[in-house]
Amino acid sequence: MTDPSVPTGIVITGLSHDYTPRAGTRVRALEDVSLTVATGSFHALLGPSGCGKSTLLYCIGGFLPVQTGSIRTDRGLVTDPGPDRGVVFQNFALFPWKTVLQNILYGIGKRGIRGAEARDRAQHFIDLVHLTGFEASFPGQLSGGMQQRAALARTLAAEPDILLMDEPFGALDAQTRRIMQEELLGIWRQTRQTVVFVTHDVAEAVYLSDAISVMSARPGRIRRTLSAGFNRAADPAVFKRPDFTEQVELIWQMVRAEVDDARRPAPA
Numbered sequence: 001m002t003d004p005s006v007p008t009g010i011v012i013t014g015l016s017h018d019y020t021p022r023a024g025t026r027v028r029a030l031e032d033v034s035l036t037v038a039t040g041s042f043h044a045l046l047g048p049s050g051c052g053k054s055t056l057l058y059c060i061g062g063f064l065p066v067q068t069g070s071i072r073t074d075r076g077l078v079t080d081p082g083p084d085r086g087v088v089f090q091n092f093a094l095f096p097w098k099t100v101l102q103n104i105l106y107g108i109g110k111r112g113i114r115g116a117e118a119r120d121r122a123q124h125f126i127d128l129v130h131l132t133g134f135e136a137s138f139p140g141q142l143s144g145g146m147q148q149r150a151a152l153a154r155t156l157a158a159e160p161d162i163l164l165m166d167e168p169f170g171a172l173d174a175q176t177r178r179i180m181q182e183e184l185l186g187i188w189r190q191t192r193q194t195v196v197f198v199t200h201d202v203a204e205a206v207y208l209s210d211a212i213s214v215m216s217a218r219p220g221r222i223r224r225t226l227s228a229g230f231n232r233a234a235d236p237a238v239f240k241r242p243d244f245t246e247q248v249e250l251i252w253q254m255v256r257a258e259v260d261d262a263r264r265p266a267p268a
């Protein structure tokens with residue numbers, strides 16, 4: 001049993017993951033990943049495309065089995081998906097046949113809450129993501145940014161302890177992305193959930209995070225974990241600050257080295 005007086009957030013120890021397709025070769029996606037995500041912190045994962053970021057996120061979510069090593073949260077070992085961990089995907093993953101309100105009620109239903117209380121709560125999360133007035137709209141009638149707001153509200157409405165976000169703003173235009181980043185920070189300051197946020201945008205990672213882990217080219221390992229902390233200040237001019245741009249450049253160099261590594265042909 002975990003001791004509730006000692007918050008652990010997420011503790012990953014020696015996690016490796018292999019994909020073994022029925023036909024084709026086995027792919028080692030993760031190798032000996034050990035990582036601690038502090039309770040209530042915003043932690044970004046950066047790394048070259050194909051290095052195993054999504055795999056790591058889905059292992060934490062319980063959607064992929066833990067093959068080697070372990071993942072522990074404050075609630076114990078991760079073996080399955082659970083309502084304590086909510087996921088937001090790049091492609092929104094809303095039910096297209098349900099309205100915004102119905103999509104969000106689905107998130108609340110996962111908590112076993114129904115009726116008037118569920119509707120009040122749904123409205124709270126709709127207002128929180130600034131979708132007030134679009135309750136009866138279907139996802140297909142909304143812009144990409146609005147669909148991602150609805151997806152975020154649906155996940156938040158289930159009130160998970162841990163929010164797992166897989167390049168959630170990757171499909172949005174630069175302007176919408178920037179607004180969504182600001183709003184996500186605003187929401188996170190209120191909810192103080194533990195967030196694991198996968199992105200390939202270094203500035204986004206530095207802007208949002210307490211800590212940033214840079215992963216190696218496949219098989220993914222944690223190369224380095226750095227602390228950031230610009231997210232605590234709520235400074236709208238942060239993108240122009242020299243200490244901010246310096247850290248973005250520093251981390252970009254690390255990611256760049258891994259991207260180059262990923263491009264290098266494997267020795268014969």
Ligand SMILES: Nc1ncnc2c1ncn2[C@@H]1O[C@H](COP(=O)(O)OP(=O)(O)O)[C@@H](O)[C@H]1O
Pocket residue numbers: 019020021027028029047048049050051052053054055056218
């Ligand atoms: N279902 C799967 N079957 C086989 N290989 C997979 C599967 N999913 C991902 N992979 C491989 O595992 C590696 C890591 O993938 P992924 O976690 O999606 O990387 P990232 O999210 O960092 O781009 C990649 O080489 C990818 O091709």
Ligand SMILES: [Mg+2]
Pocket residue numbers: 053054055166
């Ligand atoms: Mg991915």
